Amino acid sequence: MPEITAASGGETARLEARARKLAREKSFLQLSLTLMNRLSAVPGLENTVGTMLEIVLDSIGGANVIVYYFIDDDIHCADVFGGKKQLDRIDDDLVNRALETREFVEIAHAFSDTKMLTPEFTSASSCAIPLLVGPDIIGILKLEGMFMAVSEVRAHFQPFFNYAALVLKNEISGHTKLKKAYDQLSETNAALTDEIVKHRETEARLRDYSDALAESHEKLQRAYNDLKDAQTRLLQQDKMASIGQLAAGVAHEINNPMAFIISNLSSLGKYVEKLAAYMDEAEKLLAEQTPALLETLERERKRYKIDRIRGDLPELLAESLDGAARVRRIVQDLKSFSRVDRAECSSEDMNQAMESTLSIAWNEIKYKATVIKEYGQLPPVLCNPGQINQVFLNILINAAHAIETRGEIRIRTWADGESVHVEIGDTGRGIPQESMKRIFDPFFTTKEVGKGTGLGLAIAYDIIVNKHGGRIDVKSEEGTGTTFMVTLPLVKPGCVKTNG
Ligand SMILES: Nc1ncnc2c1ncn2[C@@H]1O[C@H](COP(=O)(O)OP(=O)(O)O)[C@@H](O)[C@H]1O
Numbered sequence: 106m107p108e109i110t111a112a113s114g115g116e117t118a119r120l121e122a123r124a125r126k127l128a129r130e131k132s133f134l135q136l137s138l139t140l141m142n143r144l145s146a147v148p149g150l151e152n153t154v155g156t157m158l159e160i161v162l163d164s165i166g167g168a169n170v171i172v173y174y175f176i177d178d179d180i181h182c183a184d185v186f187g188g189k190k191q192l193d194r195i196d197d198d199l200v201n202r203a204l205e206t207r208e209f210v211e212i213a214h215a216f217s218d219t220k221m222l223t224p225e226f227t228s229a230s231s232c233a234i235p236l237l238v239g240p241d242i243i244g245i246l247k248l249e250g251m252f253m254a255v256s257e258v259r260a261h262f263q264p265f266f267n268y269a270a271l272v273l274k275n276e277i278s279g280h281t282k283l284k285k286a287y288d289q290l291s292e293t294n295a296a297l298t299d300e301i302v303k304h305r306e307t308e309a310r311l312r313d314y315s316d317a318l319a320e321s322h323e324k325l326q327r328a329y330n331d332l333k334d335a336q337t338r339l340l341q342q343d344k345m346a347s348i349g350q351l352a353a354g355v356a357h358e359i360n361n362p363m364a365f366i367i368s369n370l371s372s373l374g375k376y377v378e379k380l381a382a383y384m385d386e387a388e389k390l391l392a393e394q395t396p397a398l399l400e401t402l403e404r405e406r407k408r409y410k411i412d413r414i415r416g417d418l419p420e421l422l423a424e425s426l427d428g429a430a431r432v433r434r435i436v437q438d439l440k441s442f443s444r445v446d447r448a449e450c451s452s453e454d455m456n457q458a459m460e461s462t463l464s465i466a467w468n469e470i471k472y473k474a475t476v477i478k479e480y481g482q483l484p485p486v487l488c489n490p491g492q493i494n495q496v497f498l499n500i501l502i503n504a505a506h507a508i509e510t511r512g513e514i515r516i517r518t519w520a521d522g523e524s525v526h527v528e529i530g531d532t533g534r535g536i537p538q539e540s541m542k543r544i545f546d547p548f549f550t551t552k553e554v555g556k557g558t559g560l561g562l563a564i565a566y567d568i569i570v571n572k573h574g575g576r577i578d579v580k581s582e583e584g585t586g587t588t589f590m591v592t593l594p595l596v597k598p599g600c601v602k603t604n605g
């Protein structure tokens with residue numbers, strides 16, 4: 106226990122005053138600590154600034170509290186009523202002075218002559234307080250219309266102001282870092298957005314470009330196909346026209362003489378019969394009246410081989426008539442063939458059509474193949490006969506070409522309710538697998554130059570599938586043979602019958 110010595114009355118009063126002062130300082134220190142705690146408790150620059158202003162107003166009092174602080178080169182300013190601004194420069198003298206001197210700066214307002222205020226409020230003042238961290242100035246607090254003496258404010262709140270400056274500095278640097286990061290992010294984001302937009306644009310342009318390309322490619326393809334078709338048609342027309350003309354011309358030339366040859370031959374037959382009867386009669390009469398003359402006649406008859414002649418004559422005549430009839434048939438076939446380029450429809454028997462085509466192609470076929478016919482009962486088909494003949498001809502000629510030395514061409518026809526079927530099979534070399542899907546292409550040929558045009562099957566396909574609504578199928582085995590199957594509907598689509 107310390108010793109307590111007696112003290113004089115003056116001493117006691119001095120000690121009492123000192124104790125009071127210490128107690129006051131202690132309570133201010135405690136207040137400062139509380140305030141610092143309050144300030145530490147809030148996160149973020151804006152909250153820190155707001156709380157700082159509230160604390161100052163609460164604990165020091167006054168008409169307004171404003172804080173100026175600096176972020177990079179920008180000046181920010183906030184007041185206790187929630188007002189916030191960014192400034193180009195500070196117009197407040199008091200604040201500027203505090204900035205320059207880094208000291209508390211004060212101006213006193215004398216309200217005594219206004220008589221508006223109660224006497225204790227006549228000595229209000231404003232002050233600007235620099236918020237410092239070491240040599241750095243973080244901001245300025247301005248207290249307006251306060252009634253506490255500046256010296257007291259400084260004495261009691263300096264630790265709080267120091268602490269507030271430190272907290273503000275931290276918050277500002279955190280804020281700048283955050284802002285920088287945020288700005289960088291926004292920048293990156295903007296760049297990315299830009300890039301995405303550009304990407305999309307490029308993509309769209311590319312798509313447009315590729316669409317345009319595809320379109321022009323398609324157009325080209327179409328144009329090419331049209332051209333190919335046109336060429337095929339032209340060549341077909343050409344070929345058909347010349348064959349048709351030739352056939353028509355020859356048929357016309359031969360037809361008339363054949364008509365009178367046939368008619369004369371049958372007259373000749375009748376005349377020969379009559380002449381023979383007359384000779385028989387004459388011989389009989391001579392034998393009765395002058396037998397000697399008969400002997401001479403007998404000799405002459407032998408010399409001229411009259412008996413053989415008479416025996417041969419009917420056969421000769423029959424053969425000639427048969428030949429003439431055959432010629433007439435060929436002429437008729439030629440005539441029917443020459444109708445190729447006429448787009449007319451008629452009811453045709455496919456067996457007859459095949460026959461007339463076979464006789465046209467006979468020269469090509471006869472040395473190569475035996476033709477086996479298995480004709481079925483067929484209803485007439487309403488079709489363009491010239492075109493159908495052309496199809497059969499093309500297939501038959503191909504068959505003959507496919508047979509190297511000698512083989513068979515088998516022709517089968519049959520009908521079902523809706524269609525007529527014509528099958529032409531050969532025992533030729535067959536079609537290799539890789540050629541199969543190309544044989545109907547115009548100009549596809551495996552034949553030597555001059556022999557094949559590659560058009561036969563293309564034309565056949567066009568006629569059967571496009572012009573008659575039918576189908577044409579093919580089966581083939583290399584080394585064994587090939588069979589083409591033509592299926593024709595009984596009525597060609599769009600066909601208007603123009604003759605029987
Ligand atoms: N019966 C067949 N046997 C073997 N190959 C055939 C037969 N028919 C057609 N081909 C093949 O199909 C090709 C195309 O035939 P085609 O269009 O008639 O043209 P081209 O006879 O002028 O060559 C022929 O070159 C041939 O290779």
Ligand SMILES: [Mg+2]
Binds near residue numbers: 503557560
């Ligand atoms: Mg051919």
